[in-house]
Amino acid sequence: MKMELEQDESETTNMIPVCNCGLRAEMRTSWTKANPGRRVFGCPNFGKKTRKFRFFKWFDPEIDDRPRVVILGLLKSKGAVEKARKKERAIWVIFLAFLAYLAFFRV
Ligand SMILES: [Zn+2]
Numbered sequence: 356m357k358m359e360l361e362q363d364e365s366e367t368t369n370m371i372p373v374c375n376c377g378l379r380a381e382m383r384t385s386w387t388k389a390n391p392g393r394r395v396f397g398c399p400n401f402g403k404k405t406r407k408f409r410f411f412k413w414f415d416p417e418i419d420d421r422p423r424v425v426i427l428g429l430l431k432s433k434g435a436v437e438k439a440r441k442k443e444r445a446i447w448v449i450f451l452a453f454l455a456y457l458a459f460f461r462v
Pocket of ligand 1: 377378398
């Protein structure tokens with residue numbers, strides 16, 4: 356069982372492409388509107404000004420329109436929930452600070 360696992364790991368390691376610069380590509384997840392959640396192999400130096408290090412290869416196939424719209428919708432609602440939670444937390448902080456003020460000055 357353990358042997359199988361190690362074999363799987365080495366297979367995965369062998370799958371990782373190596374860039375022209377000699378570094379092993381890193382797997383990242385894109386969160387752009389065109390490719391939300393799509394995994395990509397890229398050079399760790401990708402995005403830096405040096406033109407030489409531009410290895411970039413999609414790992415996942417292209418996302419169909421329907422799942423893409425669903426993912427973007429979920430991300431949008433997740434963002435709205437997080438925003439609401441932050442606001443709620445800020446209100447609590449103000450409220451607790453106010454209570455502390457009352458307790459301290461025994462108003
Ligand atoms: Zn590179």
